[in-house]
Amino acid sequence: MTSLDSATNAPKPSARELPDVSQLVVGVLGGTGDQGRGLALRLARAGQQVIIGSRDAARAEASAAELGDGALGVRGADNATVARESDVVIVAVPWDGHAATLSALREELAGKIVVDCVNPLGFDKQGAYALKPEEGSAAQQAAALLPDSRVTAAFHHLSAVLLQDESVERIDTDVLVLGEERAATDIVQALAERIPGMRGVFAGRLRNAHQVEGLVANLISVNRRYKAHAGLRITDV
Amino acid sequence: MTSLDSATNAPKPSARELPDVSQLVVGVLGGTGDQGRGLALRLARAGQQVIIGSRDAARAEASAAELGDGALGVRGADNATVARESDVVIVAVPWDGHAATLSALREELAGKIVVDCVNPLGFDKQGAYALKPEEGSAAQQAAALLPDSRVTAAFHHLSAVLLQDESVERIDTDVLVLGEERAATDIVQALAERIPGMRGVFAGRLRNAHQVEGLVANLISVNRRYKAHAGLRITDV
Numbered sequence: 001m002t003s004l005d006s007a008t009n010a011p012k013p014s015a016r017e018l019p020d021v022s023q024l025v026v027g028v029l030g031g032t033g034d035q036g037r038g039l040a041l042r043l044a045r046a047g048q049q050v051i052i053g054s055r056d057a058a059r060a061e062a063s064a065a066e067l068g069d070g071a072l073g074v075r076g077a078d079n080a081t082v083a084r085e086s087d088v089v090i091v092a093v094p095w096d097g098h099a100a101t102l103s104a105l106r107e108e109l110a111g112k113i114v115v116d117c118v119n120p121l122g123f124d125k126q127g128a129y130a131l132k133p134e135e136g137s138a139a140q141q142a143a144a145l146l147p148d149s150r151v152t153a154a155f156h157h158l159s160a161v162l163l164q165d166e167s168v169e170r171i172d173t174d175v176l177v178l179g180e181e182r183a184a185t186d187i188v189q190a191l192a193e194r195i196p197g198m199r200g201v202f203a204g205r206l207r208n209a210h211q212v213e214g215l216v217a218n219l220i221s222v223n224r225r226y227k228a229h230a231g232l233r234i235t236d237v
Numbered sequence: 238m239t240s241l242d243s244a245t246n247a248p249k250p251s252a253r254e255l256p257d258v259s260q261l262v263v264g265v266l267g268g269t270g271d272q273g274r275g276l277a278l279r280l281a282r283a284g285q286q287v288i289i290g291s292r293d294a295a296r297a298e299a300s301a302a303e304l305g306d307g308a309l310g311v312r313g314a315d316n317a318t319v320a321r322e323s324d325v326v327i328v329a330v331p332w333d334g335h336a337a338t339l340s341a342l343r344e345e346l347a348g349k350i351v352v353d354c355v356n357p358l359g360f361d362k363q364g365a366y367a368l369k370p371e372e373g374s375a376a377q378q379a380a381a382l383l384p385d386s387r388v389t390a391a392f393h394h395l396s397a398v399l400l401q402d403e404s405v406e407r408i409d410t411d412v413l414v415l416g417e418e419r420a421a422t423d424i425v426q427a428l429a430e431r432i433p434g435m436r437g438v439f440a441g442r443l444r445n446a447h448q449v450e451g452l453v454a455n456l457i458s459v460n461r462r463y464k465a466h467a468g469l470r471i472t473d474v
Contacts, residue, residue, distance in 0.1 A: 129444050132369070159473075173472055176455065204458030207366050212455060214448030218413065219471075221441030226474040233470040234456075235410055236396075237463040 018190040018200070022047060026191065027086030029053045029079050029093055029101060032063040035117065036092030038163025039155060040064075042171070044072035046194040051075045053082030068166070083108035088115060088191060090155065091142060095120040095131070098138055102145045110148035113184050115191075116209075117155035119216040127221060130214030139178060139209035152179035152188045153209045154200070156216055159229035170197035173231030177202055178209050201234050255427035255437070259284060263428065264323030266290045266316050266330055266338060269300040272354065273329030275400025276392060277301075279408070281309035283431040288312045290319030305403070320345035325352060325428060327392065328379060332357040332368070335375055339382045347385035350421050352428075353446075354392035356453040364458060367451030376415065376446035389416035389425045390446045391437070393453055396466035407434035410468030414439055415446050438471050 026043055030036040031052030044050045044067060052067075052074060054060035060076030067074045083089055083105045089112050093101050098118050102109070118138040120131040135141040139153035154177040162168050175192035177200050179185040189200025203212065215232075222230040263280055267273040268289030281287045281304060289304075289311060291297035297313030304311045320326055320342045326349050330338050335355050339346070355375040357368040372378040376390035391414040399405050412429035414437050416422040426437025440449065452469075459467040 126442060126444075130448050178455075201459060202462045203455040205363060207363075208451070208454045208458065211367055211448035211451035214445070215452060217445045218415075218440040218449060221445065222438060222471055222474060225439045228473040230474055231472040233472055234459055235468040235470055236465040237459060237467055 018186050018193065021088075021187055021190040021194065024087040024187070024191070025049045025051065025085060027051045027053055027082035027089045029082060029089060029091050029105075031076070031082075031092065032059055033092055033094065034160035034164060035158070036090070037063060037067065038158070038160050039090060039092060039117075040074055041067050041072070041166070042163055042195045043191070044068065044074045046196070048191070048194060049073070051077055051082045051086060053077060053079040055079060057081070079105060080108050083112065086112065088113045088187065090115045090117060092117055095138060099141060099145060102142055106146055106148070109146050112149050113187055114142060114146060114149045114151045115155065115188050116142045116151065116153045119156055119213045121214075121217055127224065128217040130210070130217050132210065136207065137209035137213050139206045139213070143206055150179075150181055150184040151206065152177060152184050153206060153212065154178065154188050154192060156212055157219060157232050159231060162229050171195060171231070172197040172233075174199045174201045174234050176212050176232070176234075178204050178206055178212060180205055201237060255423055255430065258325075258424055258427040258431065261324040261424070261428070262286045262288065262322060264288045264290055264319035264326045266319060266326060266328050266342075268313070268319075268329065269296055270329055270331065271397035271401060272395070273327070274300060274304065275395070275397050276327060276329060276354075277311055278304050278309070278403070279400055279432045280428070281305065281311045283433070285428070285431060286310070288314055288319045288323055290314060290316040292316060294318070316342060317345050320349065323349065325350045325424065327352045327354060329354055332375060336378060336382060339379055343383055343385070346383050349386050350424055351379060351383060351386045351388045352392065352425050353379045353388065353390045356393055356450045358451075358454055364461065365454040367447075367454050369447065373444060374446035374450050376443045376450070380443055387416075387418055387421040388443065389414060389421050390443060390449065391415065391425050391429060393449055394456060394469050396468060399466050408432060408468070409434040409470075411436045411438045411471050413449050413469070413471075415441050415443055415449060417442055438474060
């Protein structure tokens with residue numbers, strides 16, 4: 001999409017080779033939570049067809065109807081329906097429901113691109129800290145539970161506050177995208193780049209997902225110290 | 238720390254309250270390695286008094302004499318001397334020598350601000366991956382081995398190539414600074430901000446150092462994919 005001629009305009013780093021994802025249906029498991037609802041809003045505003053998932057279909061439908069005052073055409077459904085009807089499925093459930101949710105959807109998610117954006121964190125009086133899942137990371141747990149899916153990890157560092165604030169037009173941040181398969185990570189990068197201000201940056205294999213997930217604990221510390229909604233940019237790409 | 242009035246001018250987030258560190262002597266253990274030499278060069282160019290340390294004093298002296306064609310006044314000495322004569326000691330040794338080097342310097346480093354910038358990484362055919370030290374992170378290992386020192390962690394994500402390239406005037410990146418004690422992390426932030434283009438950003442306690450150290454594996458993946466010398470910026474601070 002970006003020719004070499006325009007390279008001096010700081011192009012999105014991977015824009016040239018990224019696929020057109022505008023026709024893909026995106027499902028959001030845990031779409032009634034802050035992160036999931038925020039991502040659904042942003043993707044729908046960008047013109048993506050979005051389905052919000054929840055264990056409770058009625059709750060998902062209500063949440064979908066609220067987004068953009070119902071003008072965005074977001075649908076809601078139970079998680080299994082969302083998994084079945086989506087091309088790309090974003091996993092935005094709480095960490096403590098992560099394994100159970102994915103285990104139950106193994107068949108529905110077969111062949112789909114799964115985008116794990118779950119951050120396993122603990123909290124105590126000193127703030128947040130990274131948990132270390134047995135599999136190494138939430139994304140690796142997803143890959144272990146979903147052997148027939150194309151598991152990636154992305155969208156970890158977005159401020160749910162900014163995502164959900166409808167007055168915010170652009171979210172200037174990079175989305176680190178991890179995965180084993182180039183075709184899948186390219187699609188996820190392209191999806192991130194549908195949202196104004198965001199770039200999708202490939203940042204390694206799933207075995208390096210733990211530190212990307214855990215870094216949210218650091219961003220929470222940044223937010224506390226600086227009263228910010230911190231995000232990340234990767235320089236020199 | 239940023240008042241509402243000045244927030245629109247995007248100041249260095251912590252600049253107003255950071256201490257003057259221009260008179261502090263900075264030692265660099267492992268200062269003959271790429272990262273250490275690069276940091277020594279940048280700090281000396283910023284006017285800081287710098288001593289390079291190595292197990293071998295002659296090697297440290299030779300390395301110091303080369304920096305800035307000898308015009309920067311950088312000294313070299315054995316590690317113990319460097320630790321004793323410095324106010325702030327940057328630990329830039331290879332991970333496999335980390336514990337042994339610090340254990341041997343416990344007395345010399347007592348009362349000093351120690352800045353660990355070591356990234357425990359493994360490498361194989363698929364690239365780099367984060368190692369998980371028994372203590373949680375290199376920084377926590379340092380804290381465990383140096384109970385009488387003021388241990389912080391910082392300078393993990395700097396490109397040694399850029400640091401050492403004398404034609405590069407500015408390095409536009411944020412330095413994440415971690416530690417338990419505000420006075421110490423403030424000093425390290427201030428030290429980072431002596432280098433043109435760098436900001437020091439407080440990013441949590443040492444228990445959250447692992448993911449900051451490990452993120453270098455991801456930046457290595459970024460560098461491979463985009464042929465870059467990737468660094469980090471924190472947005473909204």
